[in-house]
Amino acid sequence: MWRDLLTRYRQTLLLIVALVAPVASMYFHGKARKETSVIERGLLAVTSPVTRVSHDVVAGVGDLLSAYVVLTLVEERNRELERENKILLGEALRSRTQAAELARIKQLCGFRERAKEFETVPARVVGRDVSQFFQVVRLRLDVEGAAGVREGQAVITHDGVVGRIEKLSGNWADVMLVTDARSQVHATVPGKGVVGSVRGRGKRNEFSAQFVHLDDAERGMPLGVGDAVYTTGHDRVFPAGLEIGHIAEGAPTRSGPYYEFVLAPAVSYATLEEVLVVVNYRGAMGESEGKPAAEPSKPSGRRTIDPANTPDAPP
């Protein structure tokens, strides 16, 4: 009979238990107690481990995400700084280039002011014909707007002689450097009583000079390394008093009355940007030997040796 009743009213009984049991539990657990009940212990045992694990998981994922966000922000900031750095580096480089250009132009302008005896026009170096050892053997100039430029005219800078215009076509001019084997410049060493000619060797950054002493009394003053060689103006191409180079090797080769020295050029052709073309120069007829048309940049006639312009310097 009980079994039939239980089967018939099973759902009702279940409902009553499900509704009454919590109320009883609430009544029991709602009172002030000191000890933990069996139900509470059981619930704690069921829920605590997973609570701890989930707390660790959430904390770990949270830390990972925070680290990722921080790293992303750092990476973004880093990119921004790199971008700014590139811009600043570019600006600094541009400023340095402009400052160097300005200094060169100021020197050229100063030189033009000092050189009253001949007229010059500025030209920009637009190309360098280089040898396989990175030695410049020819320059190309942009002579647009430079009136009076003709073939054979001297090309100089405030540092000294560069060469002469070999070919001219429209706004473009090719310059044969003084180191070219075909080049010849009448030269002297001020205060040493010698005259001679400087010839190119067509190799490396060097040329040679053959000097002859003007009189025996001057032989007591030998030429040495570092002595600057200047133009005399007698070749009617290069004005007098322009530095060609300096003696790079002290021991000369003797050939009859001539002493041949190895010279290093005064001008660094590889870094030339602007030059002056000497126009309207009619030669230094009647000028005394070694008397400069322009003030030489090293009036003492002896210069400090530039290691980059010595024959033994690496290319």
Next chain:
Amino acid sequence: MKYLAWVALTYLLLALLSPLLGRLDAQLYAPDVALISALYLGSRLETGPAVLMAFVVGLLKDGFSLSAPVGVYTEIAVLVALIGRFLQARVDLVSPLPVMASSAAISLLASGLFLAFESVFHRAFDAYGEVLTTALPLALTTMLVSPLQFWLMERIRRRLDSHAHGNLLLRR
């Protein structure tokens, strides 16, 4: 099997919810996942199994929140399951909007029940203001989460039912 999966899902959600919302500093806006489970169970099962499952789910919630006397959430879950049974024939508890509306209404009702049970059975209870102020935010967050949880529980039911049906066909 599906009963076990539903309980496991609720257990997992309850376990994850507390630290997750603690991390986000949003404990006050924790959706009542046990209540949503009870509503779903009431709307999908017969009275007996629905009440039994809601009892287990409520007990789990009691286990995770021991500040209230054990039995408060169990009682609420059982009552919500019965309400779900009642609503099942009257409201379409499949589409998201009815589910959301029902969840929000039942959450507000649950807050009222909680307040009533606490005031009656919990001698040390004095947080009436907190319960009243969090009732609405709790209802809103529960409302927003309910369609997703219904969808998850429905997917579990379909997956396990089809699996059981396949096994039955294989046996025949």
